[in-house]
Amino acid sequence: MDNVALASLFRKEFEWCCVAAGESVAIVTEPASSPSYVAASLASLAGMGAQPFQVMLPLTLRTDDIAVVAQGSGASTILADFPHVVELLGKCGLVIDLTLEGLVHSPETKTVLAGGARMLWIREPADALARLLPTAERVGRIDRSVELLRSAKEMIVTSKAGTRLRANLEGALLTGSRGFCAERGRWAHWGQGLAAAYVASLDVDGEIVLDIGDIVFPFNRYVDGRTTLRFREGFVEAIEGEGLDAALIRDYMARWNDRNAYGISHVGWGLHERGLWHALSLYGSVAMGLDGRVFEGNFLFSTGPNHAAGRQSGCHFDIPMRNCSIFLDGTPVVIDGVIVEPSIRRAGA
Ligand SMILES: [Fe+2]
Known part of the structure; x- marks a missing residue:
C-alpha cells in the first residue's frame, strides 16, 4: 500500500477515534515498529489538525524472562523503566501503540488510561486493517x-x-x-x-x-x-x-x-x-x-x-x-x- 493510501486509511480509523484539532497524540514505537505506520500516523493526524509526536523507546532483552518465550502475551516491557514517559503519555489525548508485542497487558497501561488518555494498538498488516x-x-x-x-x-x-x-x-x-x-x-x-x-x-x-x-x-x-x-x-x-x-x-x-x-x-x-x-x-x-x-x-x-x-x-x-x-x-x-x-x-x- 502506498503512503498516501495508508495515510488515508489511518485517517478513517482516527476519525472513529474522534481525534480533535489541537489534540496531543503520542505514537509509541520501538526500533522494529513499522516505519510506514509511523509515517501514516503522523501524516494523517497532522492533516486532522492534531499534534502528533513519536516516542521511540529501546527494546531491552530482560534476563528474568528466560523461563518462557513470552511473545504474544501483549505485555511489552518497553515502558517499564520510563515512569516519566508513562506520566507524559497519560496526559495526552490519544496514545497510539505501534509496538509489536503491544502494551495491552503491561502494568504501565493502567496508569496511562487512568491519566485520561485513550489508547489504540495498531498491529495487523495493512490489508487486514482496511478490511477490519x-x-x-x-x-x-x-x-x-x-x-x-x-x-x-x-x-x-x-x-x-x-x-x-x-x-x-x-x-x-x-x-x-x-x-x-x-x-x-x-x-x-x-x-x-x-x-x-x-x-x-x-x-x-x-x-x-x-x-x-x-x-x-x-x-x-x-x-x-x-x-x-x-x-x-x-x-x-x-x-x-x-x-x-x-x-x-x-x-x-x-x-x-x-x-x-x-x-x-x-x-x-x-x-x-x-x-x-x-x-x-x-x-x-x-x-x-x-x-x-x-x-x-x-x-x-x-x-x-x-x-x-x-x-x-x-x-x-x-x-x-x-x-x-x-x-x-x-x-x-x-x-x-x-x-x-x-x-x-x-x-x-
Ligand atoms: Fe484475551
Missing part, C-alpha cells in the same frame, strides 16, 4: 451483545466435539471490543469486533474440547488434534490429548510456574463478519491474529490475566473455537458457530 475497519452496523451488534451478557446469569457452551462448559457470569466484567477508542481512558485494538465477559466467579466447570481448526494464541497455531481442557472451580485442572497441541499448552502453562495462568479469563463470541478464519494460515506471525480472534460466530475463551477475578498473569491464551453453541440462561445465542439470537444476527446472514 469499524462500521456503525457492527458497533450496534457488539453493544447489543454486551447487553445480552449483562442480563445473563450463566453461559453454557457445547459442541459436537464434546465441549460442555458452564460459567457463572454474576459479577463479570463485560467488554464490547469495537476496534476504536473515542472515550477517555478507553483502550482498543484496531480490527477488533467481539463481546466478552471476564468471569469473576469460581463457579466455572466442565470440559472444553478443542477440535481441528480451532486456534491457539499466542502460538498462532491451528489445532490439529482434539485436546481437552478440564475446568474445575474456575481453573484448568487437566490438559488431555495425544497430539502436539496438548503437549505445547501443558508445557507453556507450566513454565510460568503461576497458578493464575490456569484461571479462566474471558468468554464470549466473535462478531466481525469480515474477520477471516483462514487468514492466520497466510499471515502467520506477521499478524497478531485479530482475524482468528474476531471472526463471526466463534466462541472465544481465554485463560490467565483477569481483572474481574483479581488475577494477574503473564501467561495468556486466547482460544477461538469454531462450531460451538453458546446459551445464555438457556437461550441460544450461537448454534454450531452461527449467530442465531435475532438482536445480534446480521441482516441477510
